[in-house]
Every structure is written in C-alpha cells, then in structure tokens.
Amino acid sequence: WYHDNLTRHAAEALLLSNGQDGSYLLRKSNEREDLYSLSVRGKDSVKHFHVEYTGTSFKFGFNEFSSLKELVMHFANQPLIGSETGTLIVLKHPYPRQVEEPSIYESVRVHTAMQTGRTESDLVPNAPSLGTKEGYLVKQGKIVKNWKTRWFTLHRNELKYFKDQTATEPIRALDLTECSAVQFDYSQERVNCFCLVFPLRTYYLCAKTGIEADEWIKILRWKLSQIRKQLEERNATLSS
Numbered sequence: 001w002y003h004d005n006l007t008r009h010a011a012e013a014l015l016l017s018n019g020q021d022g023s024y025l026l027r028k029s030n031e032r033e034d035l036y037s038l039s040v041r042g043k044d045s046v047k048h049f050h051v052e053y054t055g056t057s058f059k060f061g062f063n064e065f066s067s068l069k070e071l072v073m074h075f076a077n078q079p080l081i082g083s084e085t086g087t088l089i090v091l092k093h094p095y096p097r098q099v100e101e102p103s104i105y106e107s108v109r110v111h112t113a114m115q116t117g118r119t120e121s122d123l124v125p126n127a128p129s130l131g132t133k134e135g136y137l138v139k140q141g142k143i144v145k146n147w148k149t150r151w152f153t154l155h156r157n158e159l160k161y162f163k164d165q166t167a168t169e170p171i172r173a174l175d176l177t178e179c180s181a182v183q184f185d186y187s188q189e190r191v192n193c194f195c196l197v198f199p200l201r202t203y204y205l206c207a208k209t210g211i212e213a214d215e216w217i218k219i220l221r222w223k224l225s226q227i228r229k230q231l232e233e234r235n236a237t238l239s240s
Contacts, residue, residue: 001094002026011039012046015095017132017155022092026051026068042089133219135212136165140188140204147190147206154219157227159196174198177227182220184213196220 003011006027015023019041029035029050036051038060052059057066065071075091134153139161141148150161150171157177160170174196181197185204192213193206207213 001096003095004028008037008039008048011037011048013132015039015041015046019095020093022090023095024072024091024093025095040089040091047089133216135216136208137161137216138190138206142201152205154223157223159220174203176220176223179220179224182217182224184217 001024003025004027006014006025008030011025011027015025021041021043024038024040027037027039029037034053036053038049038051040047040049049060051071054064057064058068058071059065060071063071063074065074072091072094132153132155134151136149137152138147139150140146150163151165151167152159152161153170154160157175159174159176161172161174162170178198179196180199183194183197185193185195188204188206190206192208192210193204194213194217195205196203205216207216
C-alpha cells in the first residue's frame with residue numbers, strides 16, 4: 001500500500017473511485033524529502049496526514065512508531081480525527097500498489113459520487129482503479145441530427161449520459177465492453193469531436209476544447225484496452 005510517486009490529487013481519485021471508508025495508502029509528501037503522507041478515505045472525502053521518518057522511527061503527530069506496521073495497528077484501533085468537524089477515521093483497508101492506474105489520471109476530475117455497500121474484494125486488481133471522469137459533452141441525436149448538451153459520467157465499464165448534472169436517472173448507459181473504437185472525428189461541422197463505435201450505432205460527441213476531447217479519448221481508449229486485456233486473459237485461462 002506504499003505508492004511511491006503518487007500525487008495528492010491522484011491519491012484522492014483512487015481512494016474515492018475504488019476505495020471505501022477506512023481505505024488508506026502511503027505516498028511521498030511533496031513538501032520535504034523526509035516526509036510522507038498518509039491518505040485516508042473518510043465518509044465522503046480523503047484526508048491527508050503527515051508522517052515523518054526520522055531514520056529509525058516514524059513520527060505521527062505526538063506519537064512515534066518503530067515501524068509502519070506498528071503505526072497502522074495503532075490507528076486500526078485508535079481512530080484518527082479527520083478534520084475540523086471531528087470525523088473519526090479508522091485504518092481498515094490498505095489500498096494495494098498493484099492496481100493498474102492510467103497514466104493520465106492527473107487530468108481526470110475526481111468523481112465524488114460515493115458507492116455504498118462496497119466490500120474489501122473491490123480493492124483487488126481485477127477492476128480498473130480509476131475509471132472515472134465526468135463532464136458536459138454535446139451529443140448528436142440518433143434520428144434528428146441535432147446537437148444537445150448532456151452530462152456524461154464514466155465509471156468502471158459504463159458511460160452514462162444524463163439530461164443535465166442534476167438528473168438522477170440516466171437517459172442511457174453505454175456498455176463499453178461492446179465498444180470497438182474511440183477516435184477523433186472530423187466528419188462533423190463542429191470542432192473537438194470524437195466518436196464511439198458500437199455494433200448498432202456510432203455516437204458522435206463534442207467537447208468544449210481539444211484538450212478535453214483528448215482527455216476523454218485517452219481514458220476511454222485505456223478502458224477499452226483494459227477490457228480487451230481481461231478478455232484475452234480469460235480466454236487464455238479457458239484454453240489452458
């Protein structure tokens with residue numbers, strides 16, 4: 001659960017998208033060489049605590065521990081105070097280092113729609129750790145080829161779009177396991193467009209900027225590569 005060069009933003013994204021209350025990881029602090037940051041997920045946010053390595057021990061607030069294991073054991077029973085509101089957080093679930101992370105997570109917005117009823121098995125590397133992005137895109141209609149702004153959310157292998165950000169029920173949920181390609185599209189009269197190719201329909205979407213379109217394409221392509229990889233591994237297992 002030690003993630004060497006993970007940034008604060010990326011730690012928050014990973015713990016919010018794939019963790020649960022009490023999930024934690026340790027990373028290098030951006031502030032000093034001898035400092036580490038313990039990032040812990042509470043109910044709806046991630047808190048960061050300084051851990052100082054003295055060369056022989058780990059200092060955490062007024063406490064000093066001979067090893068990280070001792071520190072974790074202590075706070076597994078003695079809750080941390082997470083914020084000014086006095087939220088109590090217990091270290092329950094180490095976030096594994098082996099989980100694959102896309103190289104572009106820095107540009108991905110943290111999606112804070114919490115999932116409930118998660119179990120510890122959700123932390124194993126069988127699912128992408130950061131499959132999360134959200135934002136407004138302009139979408140072309142299926143029959144009438146007009147363009148409407150819709151709110152899109154990407155989580156795991158599902159891309160949903162809603163009438164707007166406040167809507168609770170999606171207009172449609174697209175299963176990315178059925179998508180064969182994601183690419184920039186220059187066939188429309190609009191700029192910053194890309195398309196998702198499905199067996200029965202190609203979806204045309206436009207972002208506000210080229211950078212935003214590029215972010216969507218990168219994370220969606222990463223998703224498709226993970227889906228193909230899992231499929232190949234499953235087929236190899238079955239054939240053997």
